[in-house]
Amino acid sequence: MPSRNYGRVCILFALCLIFLLFVIWIDDHHLRNTFRKQYPKVDQGIDNSTLGFEAIFAINAPWRTDRKDSLMLATAHTGATIEWIDGINASSIDERAYPQGNHRTMTKGNLGSWRAHMNVIRTIIEQNLSTALILEDDADWDHQLRHQLASFGLAARTLPDMLKNADRAGQVHIPSTDETGSPSSNIDPMDLTKRSTLPLPSTFSASSYYPYGDKWDILWLGHCGTSFPPHQNGTAKDSVPDRLKLLNDPTVPPPQLTSAQSPYPPNTRIYHRTHSTLCTLAYAVSQGGARKIMYEHGMRNLDKGYDFALSEWCDGETKHMGERPMCLTSSPAVFGHYWPDNREAGGGKSDIAGVGGGGIVSTGRGLVRSVRGGLEALINGEDL
Ligand SMILES: *[C@@H]1O[C@H](CO)[C@@H](O)[C@H](O)[C@H]1NC(C)=O
Numbered sequence: 001m002p003s004r005n006y007g008r009v010c011i012l013f014a015l016c017l018i019f020l021l022f023v024i025w026i027d028d029h030h031l032r033n034t035f036r037k038q039y040p041k042v043d044q045g046i047d048n049s050t051l052g053f054e055a056i057f058a059i060n061a062p063w064r065t066d067r068k069d070s071l072m073l074a075t076a077h078t079g080a081t082i083e084w085i086d087g088i089n090a091s092s093i094d095e096r097a098y099p100q101g102n103h104r105t106m107t108k109g110n111l112g113s114w115r116a117h118m119n120v121i122r123t124i125i126e127q128n129l130s131t132a133l134i135l136e137d138d139a140d141w142d143h144q145l146r147h148q149l150a151s152f153g154l155a156a157r158t159l160p161d162m163l164k165n166a167d168r169a170g171q172v173h174i175p176s177t178d179e180t181g182s183p184s185s186n187i188d189p190m191d192l193t194k195r196s197t198l199p200l201p202s203t204f205s206a207s208s209y210y211p212y213g214d215k216w217d218i219l220w221l222g223h224c225g226t227s228f229p230p231h232q233n234g235t236a237k238d239s240v241p242d243r244l245k246l247l248n249d250p251t252v253p254p255p256q257l258t259s260a261q262s263p264y265p266p267n268t269r270i271y272h273r274t275h276s277t278l279c280t281l282a283y284a285v286s287q288g289g290a291r292k293i294m295y296e297h298g299m300r301n302l303d304k305g306y307d308f309a310l311s312e313w314c315d316g317e318t319k320h321m322g323e324r325p326m327c328l329t330s331s332p333a334v335f336g337h338y339w340p341d342n343r344e345a346g347g348g349k350s351d352i353a354g355v356g357g358g359g360i361v362s363t364g365r366g367l368v369r370s371v372r373g374g375l376e377a378l379i380n381g382e383d384l
Pocket residue numbers: 044045046048049050051052053054055209210211
């Protein structure tokens with residue numbers, strides 16, 4: 001009966017096909033999952049030449065052509081476009097142009113740096129840019145920058161609402177039933193850390209026009225140190241999370257290369273509100289953030305280096321300041337310092353006394369695969 005045989009062959013063939021498709025699906029699924037575990041998808045404009053911001057500015061003192069050359073080459077390799085803003089020689093600032101505050105205690109380097117940052121901020125306001133990334137000319141980054149920024153984007157869209165909740169919960173604390181007899185001060189700090197940290201979401205459902213959301217003032221992407229915000233009083237048992245974690249991030253340097261003590265496992269990146277943050281190496285501002293900075297640091301008061309002033313202000317500790325701005329960062333930072341090994345005297349030295357606090361450090365500290373440290377390989381067409 002040929003028709004029955006034919007039927008069997010058909011069924012067999014169909015079964016084989018289903019099995020084959022299944023194997024392919026498993027394989028593909030597995031591959032995609034392992035990839036996704038390491039890096040989120042780079043989407044929604046972070047892929048473009050301004051890294052998902054409306055513009056990128058880089059501050060460079062015209063007399064430091066060495067840094068301009070090297071930053072240009074690194075940016076070109078990353079496929080980004082930058083607009084240059086001239087660094088300022090403090091001697092050229094008119095005494096009458098300073099805001100209130102005792103700026104006379106500040107160094108020339110700090111005064112020049114302050115003015116250059118104010119010039120960028122003013123440009124951002126003038127051009128009504130929704131967001132902009134500001135780089136100092138010794139900023140360096142990892143080969144996987146866009147993937148890192150995609151994760152940062154997820155955090156920047158999630159954290160502002162989380163932090164508002166946490167602030168509210170910190171103000172209205174109602175002790176929960178199982179808290180009786182164990183005051184929050186007795187809670188194990190590791191336990192508090194666990195309770196305060198959620199996994200970084202892998203997608204963001206609410207459609208947002210901006211790849212980084214629009215509820216923040218500053219994204220402090222490059223710093224030379226920050227701390228986790230202290231745990232809120234009495235929010236131990238019914239604690240409201242205020243941090244996000246990304247586990248197994250291959251771009252987090254191994255613990256022995258970072259000086260900070262972390263309560264998290266190696267290769268974890270934490271996204272959180274800034275706290276005692278150092279260096280304005282790389283930071284993004286929103287239009288709202290730029291206007292607040294211009295008022296606070298360009299008009300209202302000037303008595304310390306811009307990075308210290310910005311850090312204090314982000315922590316809500318500036319005297320007579322208005323509402324606390326929303327400043328977000330990650331530990332470790334996304335951008336690092338590039339201080340090339342010293343060639344001649346002053347070769348890679350920062351012009352701003354005090355920045356980094358530790359003199360010359362060799363290439364790309366805190367980066368796994370530094371782009372500026374790997375330029376020689378990159379121009380030879382090798383992979384980092
Ligand atoms: C890159 O994407 C951002 C966010 O969508 C946008 O504001 C910006 O204009 C884009 N940059 C370029 C050069 O198109």
